[in-house]
Amino acid sequence: MKLDSAGLQILSRQECVALLVSASIGRIVFTDRALPAVQPVNFVLDDEDIVIRTGLGSKLAAAASDAIVAFEADEFDHSTRTGWSVTAVGPARAVREPGEIERLSTLPLHPWAPGDHGHYIVVRAEQITGRRLSRRHDAREN
């Protein structure tokens, strides 16, 4: 088990992808008028690409197309103070090709929010990093 300088377990790319498959909500991180911006989204993995849906006129659609973005998902258990987080960084692109839109529309990706979500954004996860926070005192308790 590899630990980082903060004592957190470093996850492999394979472990990160498996955790992303298990999650349905993440947060896309982008720049909006030169300020850091973050928005929760539901998503699905398509191979190792992150696929989200949004409205064509949304701030997210405008800011996250053809930009480098980060995408984060995590899960923490407050009672045990354990959990994991995975962050992907890579280029986001708006999907415009009708054949690709048709294919993506068959994915199990159903927006939680009301309103128009006909616009697909795909984030290529060029870098994926992940950390797991395990119980601190396991060794002492055993």
Add this chain to the structure above:
Amino acid sequence: MKLDSAGLQILSRQECVALLVSASIGRIVFTDRALPAVQPVNFVLDDEDIVIRTGLGSKLAAAASDAIVAFEADEFDHSTRTGWSVTAVGPARAVREPGEIERLSTLPLHPWAPGDHGHYIVVRAEQITGRRLSRRHDAREN
């Protein structure tokens, strides 16, 4: 109830602050070597400032000091597909004054991760925005 263009309920600053008080994990969004970066942290509110602890040599300490950052917390219920998110944007500063460090050390902020966390970062929430996703079909069901 005010809705945004995506049909989500717009929360007041007061509602956002109350939700942040109820949360203990958030995500700090910053820029790391010109790329968007995001890291989960546990936090506490000090009046309306967001207080986090980190190691002095951490990437977060280096990148989030004297920079404009975003801070996001959220909570979603997968079974009902409802939830909320709050995002604060403002300047982050490293706390260096011993009196302030002493005062902050009395706050109920106990790092989940192992390792050194003697370094305090305070984010002034100049802008706070929040959204709530309620059940879509309430009106129809009543």
